[in-house]
Amino acid sequence: MAGGWNDDADVIVVGAGPAGSAAAFWCASAGLTVLLLEKASFPRDKVCGDGLTPRAVKELVSMGVPLREGDGWIRNQGLRVIGGGHRLELPWPELSSYPSYGLARSRMSLDHALADHARAAGAKLLERTQVTGPLVDERTGRVVGVTARPVDDAGRRAGDAVEYRAPVVIAADGVSARLGLSLGLEKRMDRPMGVAVRTYFRTPRHDDAWMESHLELWDGAPGRSNLMPGYGWIFALGDGTANVGLGSVSSTPNATKVDYKDLFARWMANAPAEWGFTPENQVGPVQGAALPMGFNRTPLYGRGLMLVGDSGGMVSPFNGEGIAYALQAGRVAADAVVQARSRTTADGRERALATYARTMREDLGGFYTLGRYFVRIIEHPQVMRLCTRYGLPRPLVMRFTLKLLSDCYEPHGGDMVDRVIAGLTRVVPAA
Known part of the structure; x- marks a missing residue:
């Protein structure tokens, strides 16, 4: 050069x-x-x-x-997905292309x-x-x-x-x-845009071995309150704290028009007491950021x-x-x-x-194009509710969900789910 x-x-x-x-x-x-x-x-x-x-x-x-625990890393073994009345623990897939653990x-x-x-x-x-x-x-x-x-x-x-x-x-x-x-x-403007807010809490869940994803957020007790437009997460950091946040995605930049800090406050107000997600245990403010996709x-x-x-x-x-x-x-x-x-x-x-x-x-x-189609389906809370209630218990759907949410599939070879995802990424228009 x-x-x-x-x-x-x-x-x-x-x-x-x-x-x-x-x-x-x-x-x-x-x-x-x-x-x-x-x-x-x-x-x-x-x-x-x-x-x-x-x-x-x-x-x-x-x-x-270096990925040693002493350097500040904590390993996790998979996703805990909660939604539609279901609670599933999905280990990271065993693949030749990727390790079978995540980090935080x-x-x-x-x-x-x-x-x-x-x-x-x-x-x-x-x-x-x-x-x-x-x-x-x-x-x-x-x-x-x-x-x-x-x-x-x-x-x-x-x-x-x-x-x-x-x-x-x-x-x-x-x-x-x-x-x-x-x-x-x-x-x-034809690309999805996400928004996320997060904070940290001191919590007994700080060493949880699973990255937890809540596919439904309620502003009160489930079944007796409103379903909010977003998803939540709890990621243990192993240092006495956990990263707790929520996000949402829209097929257009409209995602930024929602008051996510208010949604977060309503979600936390109904969190189980044993999680310790209380104001006195909160470490730092709730902060937000856009997610360009x-x-x-x-x-x-x-x-x-x-x-x-x-x-x-x-x-x-x-x-x-x-x-x-x-x-x-x-x-x-x-x-x-x-x-x-x-x-x-x-x-x-x-x-x-x-x-x-x-x-x-x-x-x-192609993968991002599939993601745009996915966003158009799940950006509506009621559609998301139906998908989680009736889709998650099905083993085949669960395997697809895990590989898409984990960003990991075999691009060449692998099992039937890998081949379907890889095939779809090749036939759809590339983003």
């Missing part, structure tokens, strides 16, 4: 969340010089469920991230650990560095770097603006996607800029999981950058960089 004599790095990565840190790690591991820019300072928090499916675990294992760890420490892992691989991490926009070559229209400014811990300007240059920029700047927006990449901002690559993770709308419509796909996108983007580095012509480098968007679309496009 032909850079200028005044370039600061082979690649600039904007944002040190899972997507950005993964991209920085893989690029640095391949010998590239990497500048990783993060507007906050670690440790810093992010609104998230803090649960990682086996798909995410596979990416962490590939990166060589707060984003406060997870993101810090991943950024440190990228730094240990050779990436240069600059914290409290807020990227304000792309540098664009006036002659070619290509992104050749970014403008940035130092900020303090409160986000206030703390110094003069600076320019950083590189032949390619990886935007991992989250749902705000400021770099993409600055180049006119608006979010697609199904490649809601495209193209994923163009003019020297790559969108990874939330900036490219990579949250799964099936379960609201984003970390697994962020890690995957970081790895695939890095591979494209590394391959482009070896090309000897501008056209060759551009073809190599373009493989990123194509690979992501081939791998996830």
Whole structure:
């Protein structure tokens, strides 16, 4: 990849969340010089469920991230699904492509650990560095770097603006996607949008071996109250606390019009006393975040800029999981950058960089299209109620549910459920 004599790095990565840190790690591991820019300072928090499916675990294992319990991880053995009068414990599937366990760890420490892992691989991490926009070559229209400014811990300007240059920029700047927006990449209104709120509670359930998902939320006793439009979760963190939250999804950005903090308060008001989800046990405020889904901002690559993770709308419509796909996108983007580095012509480098968007679309496009169909079905609470009441007890439906909610199916081979899901992802239009 032909850079200028005044370039600061082979690649600039904007944002040190899972997507950005993964991209920085893989690029640095391949010998590239990497500048990783993060507007906050670690440790810093992010609104998230803090649960990682086996798909995410596979990416962490590939990166060589230490996953010992002493490092703050807690393993879980599957999903506990509650809804429609049913309570099912579904172990993670035994597959050749993925491990048979999930993990949980707060984003406060997870993101810090991943950024440190990228730094240990050779990436240069600059914290409290807020990227304000792309540098664009006036002659070619290509992104050749970014403008940035130092900020303090409160986000206030703390110094003069600076320019950083590189032949390619990886935007991992989250749902705000400021770099993409600055180049006119608006979010697609035909893609699902989710919203989630969460907080933490001190609870005796902190070491639960199951990630718990409530497919129905009632604002009072079930059967004598209103069914609320959302789903809830309880993810044990093993440190005396659990991440407790709820989310909802809409086939359009209308999901953001619901008062989810009010829904959360009504759900908690009826939580069993033995859970300990009381105001005095609450740790921190209820916070919310948007969940951009199904490649809601495209193209994923163009003019020297790559969108990874939330900036490219990579949250799964099936379960609201984003970390697994962020890690995957970081790895695939890095591979494209590394391959482009070896090309000897501008056209060759551009073809190599373009493989990123194509690979992501081939791998996830059909899956996300199925997710859009799924959202159209379950976004109506009464339809969701019928599905949970009459569908969950059926073993075949349960197996489909587990593989879709766990993000894990064998793309080649596997059992009948794997083959059906893989076949459907190939015949539907890619997102």
